[in-house]
Structures are given as structure tokens and as C-alpha cells.
Amino acid sequence: MSYIKGVVTTKIKGFYYVASEGKTYECRLRGVLKRRDRKDNCIVGDIVEFGEDGAITAVHERSNMINRPLVANIDYLVIQFAAVDPKLDYERLNILMLNAYYYNIKPVVVINKVDLISPEELEEIKEKLEYLKALDIDLFFISTYNNIGIDRIKDYIKDKITAFGGPSGVGKSSILNLLQDNMELEVGETSKKLKRGKHTTKGTTLLPLDNGGFVIDTPGFSSIEHPPVEDVRRLISLFPEFEVEGSCKFADCIHINEPACRVKEAVERNEISRDRYEFFLRCYEKYKLERWN
Ligand SMILES: Nc1nc2c(ncn2[C@@H]2O[C@H](COP(=O)(O)OP(=O)(O)OP(=O)(O)O)[C@@H](O)[C@H]2O)c(=O)[nH]1
Ligand SMILES: [Zn+2]
Structure with a gap:
């Protein structure tokens, strides 16, 4: 057979x-x-x-697997935000990146609603997101209203399985509608819609894209939940930019209070983004308080 x-x-x-x-x-x-x-x-x-x-x-x-929704082999987590309305929340963006790394899914950042901002404001966002380059995370500026950047996204996710994550109101249903002609998510209605009706009994579905590949119909990743990181070493591993040349004085350095720490030195030299390092410190404190003890 x-x-x-x-x-x-x-x-x-x-x-x-x-x-x-x-x-x-x-x-x-x-x-x-x-x-x-x-x-x-x-x-x-x-x-x-x-x-x-x-x-x-x-x-x-499987290359990876998430539980809510239960899906395997996700190629990309598209971390979506709006340039404004709602305000771009960099903390939430970092939390979604942490989730992507934790679940072994390649993160991609999409900033929607660029039609609402000035070129100066766009530059400001680019500067704030400069650190994505060091992480090899691709960044797209789009507008589902003016059809800016949509073809590039289509091309990018071709033949892949893609999940979308991000807060409410950033235009996730709007872009899903554009990615495939017969996709019928009501704009502004996703969350309600997915909680009732056939979606609840049917479970998650991979929606086929016209040019090959799939998107997951359920927005799986919230932007507020930290992943269940087991310990500090695992947390450090979720910051790929901390892999700097040379070793810290102490082999078990956690890059916080230790002397002769290569990571802290790299932050001082602006080779590692200070925003990212401070996000790491906030995560560390949070996990220590709520999870590791
Ligand atoms: N100006 C502008 N508004 C947009 C754009 N894309 C979406 N919107 C608007 O933003 C609002 C939210 O869009 P949705 O697609 O429902 O956002 P969502 O992320 O699916 O939100 P939830 O369903 O709450 O998860 C709607 O009023 C859209 O019309 C855009 O490119 N520019
Ligand atoms: Zn160190």
C-alpha cells in the first residue's frame, strides 16, 4: 500500500x-x-x-507544540501591534517574544495602522525596535486600511504555519481577512465569535492560504501571560542576545549582581539593548516572586 x-x-x-x-x-x-x-x-x-x-x-x-490552542509545528508567531490606537506596548511585545522563544517558534513583528502616524513617529518606533535586528527578527510595517505591506507578509508566510498573537484591537482579524479572500472573521468581532458557535465545538483549525501554507484561526497568544519558565538558566536562554563573546568571571553568572559580567558590560557598551536587559530583570523578579522558590 x-x-x-x-x-x-x-x-x-x-x-x-x-x-x-x-x-x-x-x-x-x-x-x-x-x-x-x-x-x-x-x-x-x-x-x-x-x-x-x-x-x-x-x-x-514535532518541532514545537502549544497547548492553548493545541497545535504543533508552528513556523512563525506573528507578534502584532498597532503603531497607535491602541498604543504600542513594548512590554507586551517583549512578553510575546519570550513566549515565542520559550515554545521554540520563530517570532516575527508586525506593526499595523501605519496610516495613522507621521514619518517622524514611524522613525521613533523603528528606533525603539532597533534591537530586533540583533535578534534576527523580521519587522514589518503595514496598514490593512491602505493595503501597505500586505503582499510582503503574504510572501513571507507562504508554505508555513503561522500563528498571530497580540492585544485586542491591533487588527488581527483585519489582516487575516486580507491574507485569504474567503476568510470570514468579522472585524472587531473575533474574540466574541471564537468563544461561541461552531468554533467551540470544532476546535482549532488551520486555514489554508491561497499560495500555500496555513494560518491558525484562533489567536493563541495573549500578550500578558509570561510562559512557565522553569528556572533562571532557562530564562537566560530566552534572551539570545546574551550570548556574548568571552565568559563571565563566574561560570554560573546570572548577569545580575556579579562582578566582571560580560552581559552587563555589553549593556554598558550598548551592544545589548538596555530596554531588553531591563525587561530581563523585570522577568527575573517576577519569576522569583511568583514561580521559583
Ligand atoms: N487606521 C487603521 N485602522 C485599522 C487598521 N487595521 C484595522 N483597523 C481597525 O482597528 C480596529 C480593530 O481591528 P480588528 O481587526 O478587529 O482587531 P483585532 O486585533 O482582531 O481585535 P480583537 O478582535 O479584539 O482581537 C477596527 O476598528 C479596524 O477597522 C489599519 O491598518 N489602519
Ligand atoms: Zn554574567
């Missing part, structure tokens, strides 16, 4: 809908892959192999 490889786009009442080369197949999970105590035997985003009888016989290893 020959096998087909595809990606699970949604799961309804024990059926798995698997997309492969533009077609969707209704599949079932073969018995040996089912473990009754687990809800994540096979989930949306999984790359699977199935036979002509529609029986899924293999689930490939």
Missing part, C-alpha cells in the same frame, strides 16, 4: 482532516497510535502519513 504525507488541519469527533497537495482527506488514527490517557496523540499541525484507507499510521516528530 502506498502512503500519503500531509498536515492535520482540524479534528472533528475522532476524524482528522489532513491536507496534502491541495486536497483534504478524512482520516482516522490507527489503533496503535491511540493512547487513551493522552489528548495529544495526534493534533492539528501534525505531519502524518496515511494509507488509501484513510488510516493514519505515523505521526512525525
Whole structure:
């Protein structure tokens, strides 16, 4: 028997809908892959192999997985904000970046509503977000109103699985509507809509993009929740820019109060963004208080 490889786009009442080369197949999970105590035997985003009888016989290893919504193999977390209205909240942006790194998803930053700001204000935002360069995080300025930057985003997320995260009102439904013609999220209505109706019973769905790839229909990442970071070493690992040349005097340096700390020196020389370092300190205090003890 020959096998087909595809990606699970949604799961309804024990059926798995698997997309492969533009077609969707209704599949079932073969018995040996089912473990009754687990809800994540096979989930949306999984790359699977199935036979002509529609029986899924293999689930490939995942590159990442999030729980709410339950999705695997997300390529990009688009961290979306508006330039204004609501005000660009840099703290929340950092929290979303922390989540992306924690869950091993590549972060991308999108700033919408550039039609509402002056060139000077745009420059100001670019300056504030300068540190993204050192992190190799791509930054897009867009306007869903004036159709600025939308084609570049379309190109960027082609053939990938993309999740959108960001606060309410920044235009997430507006951009999802533009990414695919027959996507029907009501602007200003997403949150309400996703809480009721068919979405609740159906669960998460990967919406296919015209040019290949998928977006996740549920805005999974809130901008206020810190990820459940286990300890300080893990926290440090979520700041890739802290990997500086040379080693700190103490091998177990946590880059806070220690002398001869290469990270603090790099902050002093402006090689590491002070905003980011201060965000790190705030995270450290928060985790110490609420989680590590
Ligand atoms: N000026 C301007 N307004 C925009 C733009 N994009 C969206 N808006 C407006 O911003 C408001 C919020 O847009 P939504 O797409 O509903 O935002 P959302 O992020 O999905 O918000 P939630 O549904 O609350 O999560 C709406 O009134 C949109 O018309 C833009 O590029 N420029
Ligand atoms: Zn150090």
C-alpha cells in the first residue's frame, strides 16, 4: 500500500482532516497510535502519513507544540501591534517574544495602522525596535486600511504555519481577512465569535492560504501571560542576545549582581539593548516572586 504525507488541519469527533497537495482527506488514527490517557496523540499541525484507507499510521516528530490552542509545528508567531490606537506596548511585545522563544517558534513583528502616524513617529518606533535586528527578527510595517505591506507578509508566510498573537484591537482579524479572500472573521468581532458557535465545538483549525501554507484561526497568544519558565538558566536562554563573546568571571553568572559580567558590560557598551536587559530583570523578579522558590 502506498502512503500519503500531509498536515492535520482540524479534528472533528475522532476524524482528522489532513491536507496534502491541495486536497483534504478524512482520516482516522490507527489503533496503535491511540493512547487513551493522552489528548495529544495526534493534533492539528501534525505531519502524518496515511494509507488509501484513510488510516493514519505515523505521526512525525514535532518541532514545537502549544497547548492553548493545541497545535504543533508552528513556523512563525506573528507578534502584532498597532503603531497607535491602541498604543504600542513594548512590554507586551517583549512578553510575546519570550513566549515565542520559550515554545521554540520563530517570532516575527508586525506593526499595523501605519496610516495613522507621521514619518517622524514611524522613525521613533523603528528606533525603539532597533534591537530586533540583533535578534534576527523580521519587522514589518503595514496598514490593512491602505493595503501597505500586505503582499510582503503574504510572501513571507507562504508554505508555513503561522500563528498571530497580540492585544485586542491591533487588527488581527483585519489582516487575516486580507491574507485569504474567503476568510470570514468579522472585524472587531473575533474574540466574541471564537468563544461561541461552531468554533467551540470544532476546535482549532488551520486555514489554508491561497499560495500555500496555513494560518491558525484562533489567536493563541495573549500578550500578558509570561510562559512557565522553569528556572533562571532557562530564562537566560530566552534572551539570545546574551550570548556574548568571552565568559563571565563566574561560570554560573546570572548577569545580575556579579562582578566582571560580560552581559552587563555589553549593556554598558550598548551592544545589548538596555530596554531588553531591563525587561530581563523585570522577568527575573517576577519569576522569583511568583514561580521559583
Ligand atoms: N487606521 C487603521 N485602522 C485599522 C487598521 N487595521 C484595522 N483597523 C481597525 O482597528 C480596529 C480593530 O481591528 P480588528 O481587526 O478587529 O482587531 P483585532 O486585533 O482582531 O481585535 P480583537 O478582535 O479584539 O482581537 C477596527 O476598528 C479596524 O477597522 C489599519 O491598518 N489602519
Ligand atoms: Zn554574567
